[in-house]
Amino acid sequence: MQRKLPHSNLYLREExxxxxxxxxxxxxxxxxxxxxxxxxxxxxxxAHHRVLYFVGRNPGTTVSGLLSLxxxxxxxLSRVLGQLVEEGxxxxxxxxEDRRQRLLYLTDKGETFEKELFATQRQRVAxxxxxxxxxxxxxxxxxxxxxxxxxxxDTVLSQIEK
Amino acid sequence: MQRKLPHSNLYLREExxxxxxxxxxxxxxxxxxxxxxxxxxxxxxxAHHRVLYFVGRNPGTTVSGLLSLxxxxxxxLSRVLGQLVEEGxxxxxxxxEDRRQRLLYLTDKGETFEKELFATQRQRVAxxxxxxxxxxxxxxxxxxxxxxxxxxxDTVLSQIEK
DNA sequence: ATATTATGTCAGTGATGTTGACATAATATC
DNA sequence: GATATTATGTCAACATCACTGACATAATAT
Numbered sequence: 590m591q592r593k594l595p596h597s598n599l600y601l602r603e604e605x606x607x608x609x610x611x612x613x614x615x616x617x618x619x620x621x622x623x624x625x626x627x628x629x630x631x632x633x634x635x636a637h638h639r640v641l642y643f644v645g646r647n648p649g650t651t652v653s654g655l656l657s658l659x660x661x662x663x664x665x666l667s668r669v670l671g672q673l674v675e676e677g678x679x680x681x682x683x684x685x686e687d688r689r690q691r692l693l694y695l696t697d698k699g700e701t702f703e704k705e706l707f708a709t710q711r712q713r714v715a716x717x718x719x720x721x722x723x724x725x726x727x728x729x730x731x732x733x734x735x736x737x738x739x740x741x742x743d744t745v746l747s748q749i750e751k
Numbered sequence: 752m753q754r755k756l757p758h759s760n761l762y763l764r765e766e767x768x769x770x771x772x773x774x775x776x777x778x779x780x781x782x783x784x785x786x787x788x789x790x791x792x793x794x795x796x797x798a799h800h801r802v803l804y805f806v807g808r809n810p811g812t813t814v815s816g817l818l819s820l821x822x823x824x825x826x827x828l829s830r831v832l833g834q835l836v837e838e839g840x841x842x843x844x845x846x847x848e849d850r851r852q853r854l855l856y857l858t859d860k861g862e863t864f865e866k867e868l869f870a871t872q873r874q875r876v877a878x879x880x881x882x883x884x885x886x887x888x889x890x891x892x893x894x895x896x897x898x899x900x901x902x903x904x905d906t907v908l909s910q911i912e913k
Numbered sequence: 914a915t916a917t918t919a920t921g922t923c924a925g926t927g928a929t930g931t932t933g934a935c936a937t938a939a940t941a942t943c
Numbered sequence: 944g945a946t947a948t949t950a951t952g953t954c955a956a957c958a959t960c961a962c963t964g965a966c967a968t969a970a971t972a973t
Binding site for chain 2: 602605606607608609610611612613614615616617618619620622639642646660707710711713714715716717718720721722724725726727728729730731732733734735736737738741745748
């Protein structure tokens with residue numbers, strides 16, 4: 590019986606870490622399911638959702654702004670963004686100070702669609718917040734923020750606090 | 752000033768939801784980065800990691816067990832699982848009660864590799880737990896569990912509590 | 914005048930997922 | 944014992960989303 594404590598502690602520690610990993614996996618899996626289903630109807634995918642989301646959050650952002658936020662390559666973005674522009678969800682305007690830049694905005698159509706996609710995740714997250722309570726929500730934010738790469742926490746927060 | 756409260760509440764509510772959504776996105780993005788880098792060296796991808804992970808967690812699980820846990824199709828799994836078996840990371844044994852079943856286990860090689868992949872995420876999550884503290888960790892679990900589809904929470908917990 | 918930057922585009926590739934159809938062997942049921 | 948169901952595997956075809964590397968253009972900075 591004397592050996593019980595140290596063993597239990599190590600065991601718990603490993604279990605606690607695996608619990609976080611697994612919850613993160615399953616939550617992310619289900620969290621992307623609802624919008625994916627809507628997107629599939631329109632012929633878009635998750636990549637289109639991300640662009641719609643972040644352009645909606647950062648009206649007037651540039652192509653390179655999106656590239657560094659999403660950490661994908663120009664070619665990956667360009668295909669997705671091109672489709673969104675062509676089908677009238679996103680509009681581009683030349684920068685006023687630097688006319689090389691393409692400032693990106695959602696059109697009305699884009700905003701409506703983004704709201705529809707957001708609504709599914711909003712519902713899920715709001716429900717989870719409500720069930721867990723405000724203190725749990727703070728903990729949720731804090732742990733997640735610390736999981737993000739240290740160098741990028743500012744970017745994440747500047748997304749959020751705008 | 753009288754209008755401030757209701758407006759603030761609505762605004763905060765939306766912001767709080769978007770904060771959760773964004774943190775989930777960025778945390779997941781970075782959380783998968785370290786193992787992805789190791790996997791790339793061996794020619795494997797994230798799908799291989801998931802199989803290694805869950806076979807490691809559930810020694811003796813069957814093909815259909817994995818299918819329903821991962822929610823992918825047989826064809827997707829079969830390609831990935833086939834490679835893992837062929838390269839000696841996973842071994843299959845016929846079921847004793849039902850000989851149609853293939854019971855899946857990690858080989859020593861598979862266990863070693865899974866540990867290596869796990870170590871990177873372990874480090875990241877342990878650090879985040881440490882910085883945020885135990886109460887935050889509880890909140891983190893609780894919110895994430897409630898984000899998972901209701902029907903699947905048992906599955907998630909039975910993964911965890913084993 | 915020259916270098917750098919922001920963006921776009923071409924061609925090729927790879928990983929991961931999908932659907933649908935079909936095959937085999939083992940087990941369960943009538 | 945005949946038949947249905949189940950667990951697994953496999954084939955062919957396809958879509959999405961990422962990648963690399965190279966090159967082009969226009970605008971801005973030095």
